[in-house]
Amino acid sequence: MRTAHAEAAPARIRQTGAMGLLFFLLFLAALLLTGCSDRLEAERSYFCPMHPEVTGSKPGDCPICGMRLVEREGRTSGADHAGGAGRQEAGSEKALPPQILADRAPVAIPARHADWVDLRTEEVVVRRIVREVRASARVVPDERRLHRVTARAGGWVEALYVNASGQAVRKGDPLLRLYSPEIYSAEQEYLIARRHQEELARKEIPGASAAGSDLLAASRKRLELWGVPEEEMRRLDREGKAEKTVTLSSPASGFVAEKNVVEGQKIEAGEPLFLLSDLSKIWVEADLFEADAPLVEVGMEAVLVLPSLPDRSFKGxxxxxxxFLDPSTRTLRARIELSNPDFLLKPGMLGEARLRRDFGEHPAVPEAALLKTSQSALVYRQNEEGRLEPVEVETGVAGGGFVRVIRGLTPGDRVVTSGNFLVDSESSLAGALRSASSPGRGE
Structure with a gap:
């Protein structure tokens, strides 16, 4: 029995060793297969057929046109990875690279195809660029032409000559007749002082005449400070009799905007009675958008148009x-002054203010010619051979449908103004084919 067990032990040892070797070989093969799969996945490359500059190592969508990325045929070599480090990855938030022109190529559009897509070109010329700013506006009274009428002494309104709001008055027109005990008493004191001064002048007493004159002047000044008109003072001197009432006259021409008094009312000194508004010149308040505010300056000409007067325009x-900017509407208020001799403009009217900012003369292209990217703008220029080539331009101010060209074009160049999106697609496709056919690409 001991001999049988001794012979079986080496056999079990050999069997166990064979099983361990088999498991080790299987584990090593799994590692090799996993590494190869990862390497093959890492070598895959995807690109956008319309924008070849957009590449990625994983499937996704083009951030420019939204087209699904397609896998590039063949495997990307390490050199391709190094050379494509500057390309935009799909799904990344980086802006388009400045060298976007390298991925486009000049194209030639046959004449018959140009008619189909309404392809048009226009010459770059030096033109005056004028930007028009429009803003909602409303007519308001000129605050400098408002007049508040008050009585400087208390009393009772005996008669009211202006008895309705909106009534037109002229400077010097009577507004009301006021009985004021204070003014009546002051007029009597003035007459007494005048008689006293005359008596002292006749007696020829040294210094007495001067004292009487001072008293008379003080009495007269008191009446003037109470607002007694000059006409009433001349009547006192002429008739020598105090009147029970005094007439309050209009200090300016205009319209009655407010009326706070009725006939028979007792009024106090300083109480507001009328508000007069001179509408021969008015204000227009225009609310400018925050982006338009830097274009408007004091002294700039403005035109007011009103829907109620479509055939008229008013310049100011x-x-x-x-x-201060209005925080609720994000607008800036501009005040425009206009003459209103015919009183056609009424406070409260709503309209539109139009202001024109002149930027001078500059080389310019139509706004429709520009294809804007995240960092710059492109136009397609017609070269001497008739081909349309992409050109990166630097632009400035815009106005009237035209944009100033600072760099990239010169007067006399012809640029595409209609059908440029189709031209851009053709140019991108030509650039992609050129890239694919270059040595080292797609191999």
């Missing part, structure tokens, strides 16, 4: 810009 000038 900007006289004031509010230093």
């Amino acid at each position: 000038k900007v006289r004031f810009l509010n230093p």
